Amino acid sequence: MAPRPDWVGSMLDVAGLRAGYAPVEILHGIDVSVGAGEIVALLGSNGAGKSTLNNTLSGLQRPFAGRVTFDGTDITGWPSARIVARGLVQVPEGRRVFPNLSVRDNLELGSYRRGGSGRTGNLERVVAIFPRLKERWHQLAGTLSGGEQQMLAIGRGLMSEPRLLILDEPSLGLSPLLVEDMFTLIGRLNADGLAILLVEQNVVQSLAIAHRAYVLENGLITLAGKASELADAPALRKSYLGQ
Numbered sequence: 001m002a003p004r005p006d007w008v009g010s011m012l013d014v015a016g017l018r019a020g021y022a023p024v025e026i027l028h029g030i031d032v033s034v035g036a037g038e039i040v041a042l043l044g045s046n047g048a049g050k051s052t053l054n055n056t057l058s059g060l061q062r063p064f065a066g067r068v069t070f071d072g073t074d075i076t077g078w079p080s081a082r083i084v085a086r087g088l089v090q091v092p093e094g095r096r097v098f099p100n101l102s103v104r105d106n107l108e109l110g111s112y113r114r115g116g117s118g119r120t121g122n123l124e125r126v127v128a129i130f131p132r133l134k135e136r137w138h139q140l141a142g143t144l145s146g147g148e149q150q151m152l153a154i155g156r157g158l159m160s161e162p163r164l165l166i167l168d169e170p171s172l173g174l175s176p177l178l179v180e181d182m183f184t185l186i187g188r189l190n191a192d193g194l195a196i197l198l199v200e201q202n203v204v205q206s207l208a209i210a211h212r213a214y215v216l217e218n219g220l221i222t223l224a225g226k227a228s229e230l231a232d233a234p235a236l237r238k239s240y241l242g243q
Contacts, residue, residue, distance in 0.1 A: 010069075011036045011164055011195050012057075012088070017066035019056040020219075025064060026052040028219040034164060034197050039190045041206040041227060042199045043236075044216035050199045051093060053216070054168050057197075058090040059083040071163065084113045087163030093172060093199075095153040099142025103133050106141050106152055110159030118161060126155040129185070147178040154185070164195040171202050183209055207231045 010033040020026035026049045034040045044050050055061050057068060059080035068076045070088050078086075097106050107126060111119045127134040130151040136144060141152055150170060157165055167186065171179045183205045190196055190209075200206040207213055207227045215223035215236060223236055230236055 041210035041213040089162035110156035115161040
């Protein structure tokens with residue numbers, strides 16, 4: 001795990017957030033924060049409410065109550081396009097690339113709302129991070145392997161010049177070797193200064209690279225603290241590691 005960066009205040013503050021799919025409430029008043037330059041892991045099993053949180057933060061659904069503040073501005077209930085333009089970008093679970101478009105076209109679509117003026121330079125940066133994508137430049141995204149599609153999804157997110165990147169289950173469906181590579185990449189992106197909210201079920205590797213972490217269970221934050229301390233928490237080890 002990298003040392004926690006020096007920062008004042010939070011880039012993202014979530015306070016008392018209640019959200020769900022009317023009339024069902026999934027999140028029951030949660031508090032989460034991410035500081036500039038941090039990796040914050042949000043851990044939880046399927047059905048815990050992780051995707052509901054991501055979609056609410058990204059403006060894909062409106063919260064029932066609570067407040068979301070990004071870089072000092074209350075963005076609660078903003079539409080997704082406006083949130084992306086502000087620099088809060090999500091790479092969703094399941095990659096969700098455009099299967100009938102080429103790798104290059106998928107990447108360029110990432111700069112539709114933000115990063116358009118730097119598109120050429122950002123394309124060069126993305127292929128420097130993911131050389132495999134340059135090799136597949138004109139290939140249809142739907143014909144890529146799962147690992148290549150994950151690279152493409154993250155690259156598309158980077159094209160929008162995010163100030164904070166939400167990664168939703170980036171290791172899902174990858175081979176063990178590619179999982180290792182994915183977490184190494186996340187660490188490198190953070191080392192370059194990118195704040196990351198890492199939403200994962202992979203507890204061990206998430207805590208190994210995160211500065212802080214939260215555990216979400218049944219729509220509530222049940223554990224929170226430094227990642228190194230949570231890794232040794234008896235409740236977490238029993239629930240997620242079987243120890």
